[in-house]
Amino acid sequence: MAGAAAPASAVPFDDRGLTLGDGLFETLLAVDGRLRDADAHLARLAAGCAALGLPAPDAAAALALMRDAVAGSAGRRAVRLTLTAGSGGRGLERPASPRLRMFAAAAPAPPPAGPARLVVSTVRRNAGSPAARLKTLAYLDNVLARREAQAAGADEALMLNGAGEVACAAAANVFWLKAGRLYTPALDCGVLAGVTRAAVIAEAARRGVPTEQVAAGLEAVRAAEAVFLTSSLVGVRAAASLDGWPLGSDPLTALLDAAVGA
Incomplete structure (x- = not known):
């Protein structure tokens, strides 16, 4: 029953x-x-x-x-x-x-070992599928994306959708900081409504940092002042690099992790 x-x-x-x-x-x-x-x-x-x-x-x-x-x-x-x-x-x-x-x-579930090294996955999110916004038992795309990242010597995969827009990591939501604002992919991009994602948006607002939920390409992430991942198991985890290129850092990442992290 x-x-x-x-x-x-x-x-x-x-x-x-x-x-x-x-x-x-x-x-x-x-x-x-x-x-x-x-x-x-x-x-x-x-x-x-x-x-x-x-x-x-x-x-x-x-x-x-x-x-x-x-x-x-x-x-x-x-x-x-x-x-x-x-x-x-x-x-x-x-x-x-x-x-x-x-x-x-x-x-x-040991805590993550430092900032994450990201690579862009060749596996795409199907933004048109209802399953892309749910934690269904059909998680093979995520499995393949993570496997691809590990084979490349990275910690996590950055997944795009079919339109080339940033969606998520294999097992995390994605945020980036630019000019005093946080950005994160909109749910319509094929994104799970993460519990920690919601907590970060609320905590950032409490600190006077607005968050925009957007449809954006890789260039937005590459040009960001800082990038971080969020999930219930990692909390708020800074990203150190994307496809081998270094990413910036910002104290806000650590502050958010202290407030809502794991």
């Missing part, structure tokens, strides 16, 4: 998340067993379910699964909550009343 727990080992071969990527996930940080921003992640999960036509899971059950995953743990843990559309036979059509399958797991 919706919201019911199922051990990962019990996921059957006909699960739609396994066979079709039909489902969603959330990844959040736990520190010494305490979940960070759980309400915001569960709200995004519920919004994703509405977009996919799935019933929202029971929030209390989801919280219990995540808390169980980090019970008694110390230090930083990445907590992944996975929600699948359940079993549904061979075809594309879901059952009339899908029985969702939900489980959580946790793994060590």
Whole structure:
């Protein structure tokens, strides 16, 4: 039933998340067993379910699964909550009343080791797909982009969409600073509405720094005074270089990380 727990080992071969990527996930940080921003992640999960036509899971059950995953743990843990559309036979059509399958797991999440080296990925975001703005279980493009970055000796991939506009990193949102303003790709560029992204926009506004959500090409990032990535696991991480060319730095990056970071 919706919201019911199922051990990962019990996921059957006909699960739609396994066979079709039909489902969603959330990844959040736990520190010494305490979940960070759980309400915001569960709200995004519920919004994703509405977009996919799935019933929202029971929030209390989801919280219990995540808390169980980090019970008694110390230090930083990445907590992944996975929600699948359940079993549904061979075809594309879901059952009339899908029985969702939900489980959580946790793994060590050491903090990032310094600023990130970026490379522009050849893998493009499909800005026209609803899935580009959701954390669906079909994450192969992100996997390939990260693999490409690592093969190039970089830490993270910078992904463009089909129009050549900056979208995101393989597992983070992107910001850049220019002339006292922050810029970040608009959601319509094929961007996930990141929880830390929203927190950074709010904190920057509190400090009197406006943020513009834009459609911009690579030249905007290359000309920026500073570039940084945001996610629930890395917080606010400065970018040191793009395709081997050094990027600038600014004290605002560290200030934002101290305020909203992981």
